Amino acid sequence: MPQKQAKVLLGESASLTVSQLNRLSSEEKQLLLDELQTHHVQMNMQNEELCLLQTALDAAHSRYLELYNQAPLGYCTVSRHGLILQININASNLLGMMPSEMINERFSQYILKEDMGIHHHHSEQLKLSNDSQSYELRMTKKDGTIFWVQLLGTAEHSAKGSTEFRYILKDTSKRRHTDKALVDSGYKFLLLSENITFGLADCKMIYDELGEPIDYQFLDVNPAYIKMMGINPGYKTATQVFPDIREYSFDWIGAFAYVAKTGNQIHFERFFQFNNRWYDCIAYQSKIDHFVVMFMDITERKAHEEKQWQYTEQISRYADEIKEIYEYAPCGYYSIDKNGYFLHINKMALQWLGYRKDEIVNVCRLQDLLSGATLEDFEKSFLQLQKYGQERDLEVELIRRDGTVFPVLISSSTVYDQDGNYLMSRSTLYDMTERKKMEEERIQYAKQQEMAARHLVASQEHLRQQLSSELHDRTSPNLAAIAINLKVIVSELQPEHTTDFFDRMEDTLALIADTTTSIREICTDMRPPLLDYAGLAAAIETYVQQFKHRTGIEVQFHCLNQSERYTPELESLLFRICQEALTNCLKHAAATSIVITLNNDTRPITLIIMDNGIGFDAEQLGMHGCAGLGLLSMREMTEIMGGSFFLESALGKGTQIKVVVL
Amino acid sequence: MQNIRILLVDDHQMFRNALRSLLENTVNIEVVGETGDACEIVDLVRKTSADIVCMDIGMSGMNGIEATRKLIGACPTVKVIALSSYSEHKYVQDMMAAGASAYITKVEAADELLRAITAVRQNRKYLCPDVSDALIGAITQRHQNDTSSLTSRERQVLGLVADGNTSLVIADRLNIALSTVEVHRRNILRKLNLHNASELTRYVMSNDILTC
Incomplete structure (x- = not known):
């Protein structure tokens, strides 16, 4: 191995002194030189190798720094005295700063004051033991924002006895909210x-x-x-x-x-x-x-939910009820579109018509079920309904499945869309069969009643007439006969009887005269024979004369057509109204002048009786028993004859009665 | 002097009888016939040669006015005296228009019939007071109220009223029923064209009525 060899050589050479070198033979010196040269080459080779290693190391270091800085977690190294020695980009970013700004700054200055205690406590723990410490605290960013950080702290104890703290920082703000x-x-x-x-x-x-x-x-x-x-x-x-x-x-x-x-x-x-x-x-x-x-x-919410559920239940029950009411109501319900096609119809209406729902809804138009006689009325009404939104009480006839027709009453309202276009109309249908029948019966009954009333008036008149003629034609002549007979008897009497007897006779004749007068008055009140003989105008005229004579009240009678004759009932009615009015005037009005006008040259006939009496408040008529009764009977009698009765009066302004008969 | 021949036409038998007895008590008057049916009047007049016909008006069948018109048409010389229960103007007018010569009410017949007969014999028209009063009243509105039409009994009662006697006292004084006094008072009011007790008192005071 060249390194070892070189070392050995170096070691040996290092121990080789100059004197020793001088003692070396030239051979030995040559050998040493060769050896040195070899070493030199080896050294150069080693040097190159080192250079390569240095480059690789540099690359690895920068790679490490890159990883350190780019790591998804924040890393920070803090000295024993709390100064930041090293910090990665992630950690400085958390605090809104650049790493260069933070080096040699105090780490604790970025911790929220309130949480300093936590940090201090854990830092002490780190110093005492090798255990890592994980804790959460709040830190402040450069811009003042406070955020939650989880710190994982470890202590590195160097050989020199100094200590460095390494922290991993993790932002937990978001996590805390999830x-x-x-x-x-x-x-x-x-x-x-x-x-x-x-x-x-x-x-x-x-x-x-x-x-x-x-x-x-x-x-x-x-x-x-x-x-x-x-x-x-x-x-x-x-x-x-x-x-x-x-x-x-x-x-x-x-x-x-x-x-x-x-x-x-x-x-x-x-x-x-x-x-x-x-x-x-x-x-x-x-x-x-x-x-x-x-x-x-969530008790409150549950209670709400429970209540809501109950409401929902109730609503659904109501909905059911409404549906039932809708279906089985005693009237028909339906909705139709703008062409008249049925959209809905209830069971009652279907039952009346005798159809099934599927035969009607979306298949059939209301117009198809209307009788020809009433179709036009409906079309007219339907146009109005679309235009004005409501139509009430339209009477039409519907045709049942079996072809029979029945009368109905329709009331409808329109449903429009947001733009005011006709969407559909909802209608209520009343079967009028019974009502029509009842109405007809009522009309019939009213007719019968009117006939009965007329008949009653007629028979009453007949009875009065009979009684009147009986009194007039029989009782009066009887009395006259009695009076004549008495005269005859008196003329036959002896003179010595007469004085006292004559007085008696005069009393008797006075009784006869009074009775005759009262009979005549009764006859006139009941039904004056003149009414049948000469008609209404003559009867009123005569009655007026008698009334004037009897009461001293000034009465004028104007009549355009003296000889016109009417039915006995009508003549009787008008005569009686005159009679009643004059009697009222005498009894209640304190009138001094009365004008009676009979406008009978054209139909309708008008009879007006006007007085200048005290008058009365027509609204308080009920207070005047007798007058009220008399007026009431006049009105009733007039209405029985199909006429109209008008009364005008005011306190101090007299009274006017007007009767109009067709 | 020849008897006046009278024919009675009235559908009321009892009244005819009364008239007959009244007339038969009178000299120069002879009732030559009577009938209740106005339809046979022309024949009957011709058959009996009656001078005067006492004619009722309100008869069943043909009425007196129609019968008079027919009779006068057939026998213009015969006189008709209307004898009716009615005193109303219209009847009087129609009857006279039909050709009657006199009109008297039945109630006044006892006193008035003979007067009417006398009048028509002299070719005069005659109306009894009841009828003439009503006619005059219609014209003059307020006719005189003199006491001439009162009977002596009525004057008696009026005198007692004038003296301030009540009906009860009058009844006692005249020895008659209270109701009879009331009857007399009513008749007096009617005859004098008065309408109530106060008008009567005023009348008595202003006319100085004395006790008879």
Whole structure:
């Protein structure tokens, strides 16, 4: 080996002194020279080799530096006194600086003041032992931003007894905000959990001799957990803290055992019977047979969900009810598109029509089911409906499957799209068959009633007429005959009887005269014979004369057509209204002048009775019993005859009664 | 002097009888016939040579106005006296237009029939007070209210009223029923064209009525 040889030579030569050299023979000197030359060559060769090695070393070094700087983790070497000796780009980047700026700066100046204690504590630990220290603290970037860093520190003790600290820096800010972070940091995270609202528990599983999980032990919990459960478990086991945990509907121990054993994460929502609350739970394995569980109280949310569910249930029940009501309502419902095609129709309507749903919906138009007589009405109404959005009480006739027709009443409203275009119309359908029938019956009944009323009036008139003529044609002449007979008897009497007897006779004749007068008045009130003989105008005229004579009230009667005759009922009605009006005037109005006008030259006939009396408040008519009754009977009588009755009166302004008869 | 021959036309038998007895008590008057059916009137007048026909108006069958028109048409010399229950203007007008010479109401027949007969015999027209009052009233509105039409009994009652007696006292004084006094009062009001008790009192005071 040339190196060894050279060494040996050098060693030997080194011990070779000049005197010794001088003692060497020339041969020996030649040999030594040769040897030296060989060495020289060898040296040169070695030198070249070294140069190559140096280059390789330089390359390796720069490669190392590159790796050091580009590493995904931050590296930093700190002197015993805390000055930065070396720092890679990643680490300086974390702090927002260049490595050159940080060399010989104090490492601790980048640590948040509050966390200095942590760093100091671990640094002391590093100095005392060879164990690496891993801890998390907050550092400040150049721009002032604070971020979480995990430090893994190791101490290098040099031969000289000096110590250097090497740190690996890892940014954990992001991790701290993720579930993943929890997995990674495990129970360490618990230490930092003072301010978090969810409960955290670090626990260890307990197994029996067969390896079956039977319980777990609390190692640490955060304040939120204590607050949440209302209990500090300390280092107790689950069964000590929650004595009935095995009886709970959910196998909590089993679930956690699974996590602790397999390392699989589980996430579930459960009801915790201990405090009757709901929790959203995430459980992770922190290390083998250990787990961390995170509790979030979701009782409120669950209550909301429960309520929402109940609402949903209720809504769906309502929807069912509405559907049932829709289908079986006592009226028909349908929707049609703009052409009249059915979009929906309820069962009731189908039942009325005698069709199946599939024979109607999307197949048939409403127009197809309308009778010819009412189709045009519908078309007109449908246009209005599309335009104005609503149509009420359209009467049409629908044709059943069997061809029979029935009357219906339709009320519709339109549904428009956002742009105001007609989408469809929804309609309600009423079967009018019964109503029509009832209406017809009602009309029939009303007709019958009117006829009965007319008949009643007629027969009443007939009765009055009969009674009147009976009194007039028989009683009056009888009385006249009695009076004549009395006269005859008186003329036959002897003179000596007469004085006292004559007075008696005059009393009797006075009675007869009074009776005759009252009979005449009764006859006139019931039905004046003149009404039949000479008609309405003559009867009123005569009655007016008698009334004037009897009461002294001024009455004028104007009539355009004296000789016109009407049906006995109508003549009687108008005469009676005059009579009633005059009687009212006498009894209540305190009138001094009355004007009666009968406009009978053209139809309708108008009878107006006007007085200058005290009048009355027409609204308080009910207060005046008699007058009210008289007016009421006038109105009733007029309406029975198919006429109209008008009354105008005001306090102090007289009264006007107007009757119009066709 | 030749008897006046009278024919009675009225469908009321009892009234005809009363008239007959009234007329037969009178000298120079002879009732030559009577009938209840106006249709046979022309024949009957011709057969009986009646001078005067007492004609009712309201009869079943043909009425008195129609019968009068027919009769006067057939026998213009015969006189018709209308004897009716009606006093209304229209009947009077129609009857007179049909050719009747006199019109009296049945209730006044006892007093008025003989006057009417006398009048028509002298070719005058005659209307009884009931009818003439009504006609005059229609023209003059308010006709006089004198006491001439009152009977002596009525004047008696009026005098007692004027003295301030109540109906009860009057009834007692005249020895008649209270209701009869009321009847007299009503008749007085009617005859004097008065309408109520206060009008009567005023009338009594202004006319100085004295007790009879």
